[in-house]
Amino acid sequence: KNEVEQSPQNLTAQEGEFITINCSYSVGISALHWLQQHPGGGIVSLFMLSSGKKKHGRLIATINIQEKHSSLHITASHPRDSAVYICAVGFGGNQFYFGTGTSLTVIP
């Protein structure tokens, strides 16, 4: 069964803290995406990973294919990072399967 698990469900951090959000999946994948859903509801794509590590500004995403696990890190967190972060996994074919999301609140 194609399962995607995210942790934690909710996360509160002080501004400036280093944040890690985790995503685990059940079987081999073709690609993994990290998405950000803004408080207003809009969804944007942050990263696509099939191996290794990617960095964009203060965001870093890593994937370990053998352990079936990916992490999204935010360095020097800021209140504007407050959002829901969603892991989306492709198991081959054209369909994505999504985690339930991690709701992040960064307090000034």
Add this chain to the structure above:
Amino acid sequence: NAGVTQTPKFQVLKTGQSMTLQCAQDMNHEYMSWYRQDPGMGLRLIHYSVGAGITDQGEVPNGYNVSRSTTEDFPLRLLSAAPSQTSVYFCASSYSAGTYNEQFFGPGTRLTVL
């Protein structure tokens, strides 16, 4: 570029009514899809299309129809609305089929069925 647009933003229906959620993209993307988002659950795929004239079912297709007569448009039809279809609906598009491509999402439609 407007990206992916959806109309309406909000809709209230009575049980048994039908309606069409509109989705359009101006990026000449081949792949388009419809998702629903419910509290405590991840986004779930309803239907998708890999090009004009080609559609297929996703994870939760029952109660919904789609068609793709042009590259730009991918409407979602609710044939006879039920309270279980109360949800937020997102349309998305990507350059081509396959899960390596970045998905671009519309702003969503919040649907309530009474």
